[in-house]
Amino acid sequence: MAQQDAQNGGSETAASAAVSFLAVKPQLLVEAPKANDAVLFYKAAFGAEEVARSLNPKRKAEHELPLILSAELKIAGSTILVADVVDDSASPAKAGGNGVVLCLETEDVEGAIAKAVSAGAAAEGEVVEGEGACCAGRVGKVKDPYGFVWLIFTPGKKCADVEA
């Protein structure tokens, strides 16, 4: 298991070892505007409880309901996120080949992206501020060598409380 040992320890630099993570949450990307329906379904089917919801401040028209940037659900103590995704969206959550992305929380977005890239991931797009897919915040995106998309984010302001 020399290879594993090397991966676990030897290949880390002091700088990259300092990157730490706070949580991983799967985010389900739902074709807008069905995320709210999906949340209702997960409540009915799996007993999910909604603990937070952030809305997209940009509406296309005044009569439209705001889209869900990210709704945070708890099922049996585990967290899943549900988001509306619009085809023309510039959101980093925009589907990267499949409909589930992994949201990885850290206090060092750039450091975490650099570490992932040095391990073989590909950075996608820029780190953006303010319209984080996993609650408003700073967020960047990498695709790992196996095709999975990771949103690496630092939450900004506190998520809006759930609108019961």
Next chain:
Amino acid sequence: MAQQDAQNGGSETAASAAVSFLAVKPQLLVEAPKANDAVLFYKAAFGAEEVARSLNPKRKAEHELPLILSAELKIAGSTILVADVVDDSASPAKAGGNGVVLCLETEDVEGAIAKAVSAGAAAEGEVVEGEGACCAGRVGKVKDPYGFVWLIFTPGKKCADVEA
């Protein structure tokens, strides 16, 4: 919010309300036999720790390495699962449109599937025993109305300890 109230309470029968869940874990389906490489990558990139691994007892040839039914990784206290998926596999983990499925643990697989179906999900295939994708156990599969696949499972024997 009458619709939400109905979803949260009114539409549940006593039987379906009795179904409870223990955890939700995202499972990343990796083209076999690359799951082991993926595990090494997640260790190097995200500081993942492998806490359990179950192997597929069926090898195609004696010289081949066994495939990973499910490797359980912890990243910052959150769990992700990584599995080898073979194209000709009859495994319920076989991709259902995208490469991430949600593994939902319960002690009542049939009850949970019935509840999900009554809420609008489609059952896929039979409940199978012994070769659970999320550790050996009993597992069934539903696809929800938004296209996401949920493996609803009860773990069987304890997962094999990680082979360090």
